[in-house]
Amino acid sequence: MLDYASLSALAAIVREGSFERAAAALGVTPSAISQRLKLLEERLGTVLVVREQPCRATAVGARLCAHVEQVRLMESEMVGELPSILGQQVEERPVIRIAVNSDSLNTWFPAALTSFSEKTGALFDLVLEDEGHTAERLRSGEVLAAVTADPTPVQGCRTVALGALRYLAVANPAYVARHFPNGVDEASLQAAPVLRYDRMDHLQARWAKDYCGVDLASPRHWVPSTQAFIDLTLAGFAWGMNPEMLAAPYVKSGRLVELLPGKVTEVRLYWQASRVGARLLEALTGDVQRAARKVLRQE
Numbered sequence: 001m002l003d004y005a006s007l008s009a010l011a012a013i014v015r016e017g018s019f020e021r022a023a024a025a026l027g028v029t030p031s032a033i034s035q036r037l038k039l040l041e042e043r044l045g046t047v048l049v050v051r052e053q054p055c056r057a058t059a060v061g062a063r064l065c066a067h068v069e070q071v072r073l074m075e076s077e078m079v080g081e082l083p084s085i086l087g088q089q090v091e092e093r094p095v096i097r098i099a100v101n102s103d104s105l106n107t108w109f110p111a112a113l114t115s116f117s118e119k120t121g122a123l124f125d126l127v128l129e130d131e132g133h134t135a136e137r138l139r140s141g142e143v144l145a146a147v148t149a150d151p152t153p154v155q156g157c158r159t160v161a162l163g164a165l166r167y168l169a170v171a172n173p174a175y176v177a178r179h180f181p182n183g184v185d186e187a188s189l190q191a192a193p194v195l196r197y198d199r200m201d202h203l204q205a206r207w208a209k210d211y212c213g214v215d216l217a218s219p220r221h222w223v224p225s226t227q228a229f230i231d232l233t234l235a236g237f238a239w240g241m242n243p244e245m246l247a248a249p250y251v252k253s254g255r256l257v258e259l260l261p262g263k264v265t266e267v268r269l270y271w272q273a274s275r276v277g278a279r280l281l282e283a284l285t286g287d288v289q290r291a292a293r294k295v296l297r298q299e
Contacts, residue, residue, distance in 0.1 A: 007067070009036035009037055010064060012025050037049060063140060066142050072094060073095075093121050094120070095125055096144055098144065103131075105126065106243070107245045115290070116284045119283070122284075135150040135154055150270070160271045161268070162289065163297055164267060165244075165266070165267045165296055167241040168241070168247045168264055169207050170251060170259065192218055195239070198222065230246050269296065
């Protein structure tokens, strides 16, 4: 059997980022937190926490943290029944760990989180990850749910199609005049600096291949922020693929222009959620679906 006092200490260290803050959160001393973690690591024969600033979980540690949250989520589903059993009010706010891509988090997803949190009082622990890789976090047990571009079912999870997030290839008008004076062609695309979110972001290359037949190898700026992406595009720093929801108002006002008007790229998104803690996650799934239907393109 796992020692849940030690598991709670592990989860607190990872959540709070330090032994001291974990101790304060659990109402014990830092030495008690350290001892609990040491005993757990010795029992399992592996390191669970990388002692950095902030502390972070190893792969095994992350899996155990997710297990703790699953147990808490199942316990939280009993909250409505416990007052009658114990004769007192039980206060427990569930924490749901979700992997989500940055563009969803900066566009349609907050509406789902807000709606659900207002109704349930639930708290969220969000893990930012490329939409093509969020499902891996779910498969590893690190999270309980994910917004993903991977429709492959994850064992023990429910999969729901959400719709397509649309992207526009846009740039500042002055940037277009400077880099595409004769229109968009292979030579100009290969020479014009482009924005990429990270090494897993292939949207720009996909757009160039689909609409121009170009294997994009232009100079790249690496910008791991959805808001910075749109801000740098507006500043004339480079061109890039921005969510239509964010870029469209600037296109309408003339502050941005599409490189090829009407040529959009879509990323189909799915919601995958663990069947553990079904009552709360089913309710969250409903809020996610409703928020997605308002913004994402439906087939």
